[in-house]
Amino acid sequence: SKQANSSHLPTNKAEFKAAIVRHLHSTLGTDENKANEHAWWKATCAAIQEHVLDGLRKTQKTHYMNDTRAVHYFSAEFLMGRLLSNNMQNFGVFEVARDALKELGVELSDIMEEEPDMALGNGGLGRLAACYIDSLATLNYPAIGYGLHYEHGLFRQEIQNGAQIERPDSWRDYGNPWEICRPESIQDISLYGYVETKYGENGRIQKEWHPGTIVKGVPWDIPVVGYNGSTVNVLRLWQSQASNYFNWDVFNAGGYVDAQSENVQAETISKVLYPNDETEAGKELRLIQQYFFCACSLKDIIRRYKRAHGDDWSRFTQQVVIQLNDTHPAIAIPELMRILVDRAELDWEKAWEICTNTFAYTNHTLLPEALEKWPARMIEKILPRHLEIIYEINHRFMKEVDKKWPGDNEVKAKLSIIEESNEKMVRMGHLSVVGSFAVNGVAELHSKLVKENLFPEFDALYPNKLTNVTNGITPRRWLKVCNPKLSKLVSDKVGADWPLHLSKLAGLEKFAEQKTFQKQFMQIKQANKQALADEIKSLTGIVVDTNAIFDIQIKRLHEYKRQHLNLLHIMALYRRLLENPDYDMHPRVFIFGAKAAPGYKLAKDIILAINKVADRINNDPRVNKKLKVVFMPNYRVSQAEKMIPAADVSEQISTAGKEASGTGNMKLALNGAVTIGTLDGANVEIAEEVGDDNIFIFGLTVDEVNSLKAKGYNPYDIYDNNTEIKAILDWLETDYFTPGEPGGLVSIKQSLLEGGDPYLVLADFEAYSNAQRAVDQAYRDKAKWAKMAILNTAKVGKFTSDRSIQDYVDRIWKLNTCKIS
Ligand code: 26Q
Numbered sequence: 098s099k100q101a102n103s104s105h106l107p108t109n110k111a112e113f114k115a116a117i118v119r120h121l122h123s124t125l126g127t128d129e130n131k132a133n134e135h136a137w138w139k140a141t142c143a144a145i146q147e148h149v150l151d152g153l154r155k156t157q158k159t160h161y162m163n164d165t166r167a168v169h170y171f172s173a174e175f176l177m178g179r180l181l182s183n184n185m186q187n188f189g190v191f192e193v194a195r196d197a198l199k200e201l202g203v204e205l206s207d208i209m210e211e212e213p214d215m216a217l218g219n220g221g222l223g224r225l226a227a228c229y230i231d232s233l234a235t236l237n238y239p240a241i242g243y244g245l246h247y248e249h250g251l252f253r254q255e256i257q258n259g260a261q262i263e264r265p266d267s268w269r270d271y272g273n274p275w276e277i278c279r280p281e282s283i284q285d286i287s288l289y290g291y292v293e294t295k296y297g298e299n300g301r302i303q304k305e306w307h308p309g310t311i312v313k314g315v316p317w318d319i320p321v322v323g324y325n326g327s328t329v330n331v332l333r334l335w336q337s338q339a340s341n342y343f344n345w346d347v348f349n350a351g352g353y354v355d356a357q358s359e360n361v362q363a364e365t366i367s368k369v370l371y372p373n374d375e376t377e378a379g380k381e382l383r384l385i386q387q388y389f390f391c392a393c394s395l396k397d398i399i400r401r402y403k404r405a406h407g408d409d410w411s412r413f414t415q416q417v418v419i420q421l422n423d424t425h426p427a428i429a430i431p432e433l434m435r436i437l438v439d440r441a442e443l444d445w446e447k448a449w450e451i452c453t454n455t456f457a458y459t460n461h462t463l464l465p466e467a468l469e470k471w472p473a474r475m476i477e478k479i480l481p482r483h484l485e486i487i488y489e490i491n492h493r494f495m496k497e498v499d500k501k502w503p504g505d506n507e508v509k510a511k512l513s514i515i516e517e518s519n520e521k522m523v524r525m526g527h528l529s530v531v532g533s534f535a536v537n538g539v540a541e542l543h544s545k546l547v548k549e550n551l552f553p554e555f556d557a558l559y560p561n562k563l564t565n566v567t568n569g570i571t572p573r574r575w576l577k578v579c580n581p582k583l584s585k586l587v588s589d590k591v592g593a594d595w596p597l598h599l600s601k602l603a604g605l606e607k608f609a610e611q612k613t614f615q616k617q618f619m620q621i622k623q624a625n626k627q628a629l630a631d632e633i634k635s636l637t638g639i640v641v642d643t644n645a646i647f648d649i650q651i652k653r654l655h656e657y658k659r660q661h662l663n664l665l666h667i668m669a670l671y672r673r674l675l676e677n678p679d680y681d682m683h684p685r686v687f688i689f690g691a692k693a694a695p696g697y698k699l700a701k702d703i704i705l706a707i708n709k710v711a712d713r714i715n716n717d718p719r720v721n722k723k724l725k726v727v728f729m730p731n732y733r734v735s736q737a738e739k740m741i742p743a744a745d746v747s748e749q750i751s752t753a754g755k756e757a758s759g760t761g762n763m764k765l766a767l768n769g770a771v772t773i774g775t776l777d778g779a780n781v782e783i784a785e786e787v788g789d790d791n792i793f794i795f796g797l798t799v800d801e802v803n804s805l806k807a808k809g810y811n812p813y814d815i816y817d818n819n820t821e822i823k824a825i826l827d828w829l830e831t832d833y834f835t836p837g838e839p840g841g842l843v844s845i846k847q848s849l850l851e852g853g854d855p856y857l858v859l860a861d862f863e864a865y866s867n868a869q870r871a872v873d874q875a876y877r878d879k880a881k882w883a884k885m886a887i888l889n890t891a892k893v894g895k896f897t898s899d900r901s902i903q904d905y906v907d908r909i910w911k912l913n914t915c916k917i918s
Contacts, residue, residue: 142180
């Protein structure tokens with residue numbers, strides 16, 4: 098007889114069928130005959146969720162009983178994607194669920210398509226947070242993700258006449274089966290108002306913030322299921338709501354509410370994700386969003402701490418570490434100071450010690466335009482007490498700087514948290530470095546540049562504070578779930594536990610030259626290409642040949658990522674084919690996926706240009722046997738999961754020194770794509786791992802970029818002397834790609850010439866073109882290419898996010914694992 102299954106996990110088909118049908122009936126109020134695919138999807142989620150919640154209860158009880166130290170991952174973004182297939186795989190019930198549904202007449206792969214992506218993030222930074230909470234649960238570390246419960250995630254992209262149109266994303270429209278509302282943990286958050294200075298009996302100056310308004314923070318929990326594991330952590334996302342008991346009249350009568358503050362309706366705070374990655378927008382609502390989720394999360398953490406330790410703050414830093422995902426949550430630093438000094442009445446020094454032993458900060462960018470700065474006036478208006486605290490932090494910090502560099506006002510101005518420009522600005526990066534005990538970059542090269550270029554004096558002032566943790570990706574979602582065929586082959590060769598021990602992929606190396614294995618590996622690639630070809634046909638109508646090289650560039654659209662370098666090269670191939678119909682090249686399909694920030698004009702122009710060039714090439718019978726161009730609309734996590742397994746070539750072509758790490762580069766290599774890339778971000782480490790023979794590195798290095806810029810780069814020198822480049826740029830100005838609209842694509846030419854080509858597209862063009870020729874040559878040697886592809890999969894075990902998390906734990910978080918029975 099079977100042992101009682103306390104976890105309620107349906108262990109066999111029959112139980113699973115029963116659970117799904119039960120949920121159709123009593124959760125969804127429908128039945129097997131009436132249910133549509135959406136209902137089947139929800140019932141299946143509910144059947145899984147039963148078990149998820151069991152695991153969650155056990156985990157929370159165990160963490161509480163053991164009074165565990167936990168990491169609190171503060172992030173404005175969590176790009177979770179879909180959860181059903183992931184949760185089923187992590188519980189090891191994917192097959193049984195699929196078979197149960199089949200017997201009910203339902204195809205699992207069909208109903209999985211019903212799940213909207215949870216797109217609460219822009220790109221790399223948000224997806225990294227999602228991979229990290231997956232690994233934390235998998236490795237049995239106590240952890241909570243804290244963020245915002247956006248009603249609308251990143252916009253849905255439509256393409257009309259080649260141009261991007263933004264449509265609202267509504268991921269919760271028909272209810273989200275994974276999230277649980279926790280009204281018992283609602284928090285009140287203050288905004289606006291003024292600060293009163295009072296004098297206590299002991300002569301202690303006491304500050305009291307009289308807020309202008311109060312909003313409610315409502316927590317929604319998304320369970321995070323570890324692989325094979327027993328740990329189910331949570332992602333806690335805060336939704337804003339109007340406070341019902343706040344007496345607006347009194348405040349309005351008193352005139353305390355700033356006229357403008359009334360414009361900010363409480364419920365707009367968590368309404369929508371800002372779609373600007375890598376640009377600092379400086380909008381009031383964005384700052385309120387940041388403060389709102391940080392303040393809610395800190396109150397939540399402190400409530401939990403006090404439940405175990407009362408008012409004794411002495412153990413706080415033993416129990417709590419907070420990781421700041423970039424500077425977006427940096428306002429948490431003065432907020433914790435406010436709580437400790439104003440509310441708990443700790444001395445400043447004691448409070449600062451707690452604070453600086455609680456926070457650690459991850460930097461994700463060196464781009465100057467992406468470094469967050471807030472006008473002091475704006476902070477003063479929204480958070481008057483916090484601005485005072487920031488000034489006090491800076492005052493004390495400046496004294497420290499003076500000790501190290503006595504009388505040096507230049508270094509003070511450079512390091513100050515306050516930028517003394519026309520309008521005083523608060524530098525959130527400086528605040529984060531000063532307020533944290535550890536600061537890390539996200540790849541070796543990036544961390545070196547953080548130390549040497551971004552924060553050199555901070556490195557001198559605080560030796561060993563600046564460090565590196567190279568990014569990683571979860572191999573569960575990014576191989577096991579998204580590429581089941583390759584996963585099975587890998588399991589057959591190296592054992593089934595590679596998702597937990599990714600270095601075991603090295604066991605594939607010995608098969609890299611074996612004919613039968615090469616055939617199996619490439620047959621899987623071919624099947625994945627066919628599946629993507631079908632998807633391309635259904636989304637765009639474009640027919641592609643799966644014998645062609647599938648060359649994929651998927652990432653946010655940005656000049657520094659240089660999608661336009663890829664495009665110029667495509668135009669060069671087109672031109673070479675027109676000039677010489679026998680131009681020798683293996684057929685290739687160039688595939689793009691990218692969203693542009695809605696306000697980023699040139700990025701949107703580049704999308705338009707890709708689509709216009711694609712139209713012309715795809716419909717030109719002179720070349721379209723050899724060349725096709727596809728722009729996949731609405732690129733997102735679930736789309737990535739379909740594209741990555743089908744890639745032959747991975748485009749990682751940013752200007753050296755600009756891409757902090759990249760993580761798509763890791764996902765593509767893991768799935769057997771060969772990288773063509775610059776020595777930038779984690780490409781450097783990928784090259785180290787796979788070896789020079791298995792990657793196509795080209796272009797200027799960081800040092801070469803710097804010396805070229807120092808000596809004075811003039812893109813016209815290249816334009817005037819390179820006939821191919823000149824012809825291509827001039828071509829953009831004609832109406833060849835925009836019939837009836839000459840000059841429709843001229844802004845790209847302008848940015849590369851009059852605009853000065855800030856990302857050195859023209860400088861790297863020839864090297865890129867040569868590297869592409871080498872790719873073409875290599876691909877024609879089937880055995881050689883198969884070997885390269887296999888070795889990419891075999892040698893990228895380093896980039897599992899489990900390794901990244903272990904690095905964070907060992908060097909920064911100092912957590913202990915906590916097994917759940
Ligand atoms: C800032 C201010 C106002 C509104 C939005 C923003 C904002 C939002 C998102 C700024 C930046 C981001 C996202 C940045 C990002 O995704 N960076 C990427 O992080 C990855 C994970 O470390 C790296 O691999 C990429 O190299 C880096 O570009």
